[in-house]
Amino acid sequence: MNRLVYFLILLFVGVNAHAQNENLFQESFEGMFEIDPAEPYIPEGIQGPLNPAVPLDGGLTALLVAGGAVGYRKYRARSTKR
Numbered sequence: 001m002n003r004l005v006y007f008l009i010l011l012f013v014g015v016n017a018h019a020q021n022e023n024l025f026q027e028s029f030e031g032m033f034e035i036d037p038a039e040p041y042i043p044e045g046i047q048g049p050l051n052p053a054v055p056l057d058g059g060l061t062a063l064l065v066a067g068g069a070v071g072y073r074k075y076r077a078r079s080t081k082r
Contacts, residue, residue, distance in 0.1 A: 056064075
């Protein structure tokens with residue numbers, strides 16, 4: 001008998017909740033994508049120079065030295081063959 005009473009109460013609460021929020025899903029998405037376009041605010045301090053200075057770090061320096069060494073070896077090997 002207790003299970004029947006609990007089931008009826010649960011059913012009654014569920015029916016009432018459904019009746020109150022019949023179009024809850026539709027109302028949730030109403031006007032969701034209606035956004036007025038606005039220009040973003042970009043302060044002048046954030047925009048830097050057009051060509052910023054790039055420091056030579058260790059990895060870039062190592063690549064330049066290794067490329068120069070390989071080029072010099074190729075040049076030296078070619079000049080000794082002639």
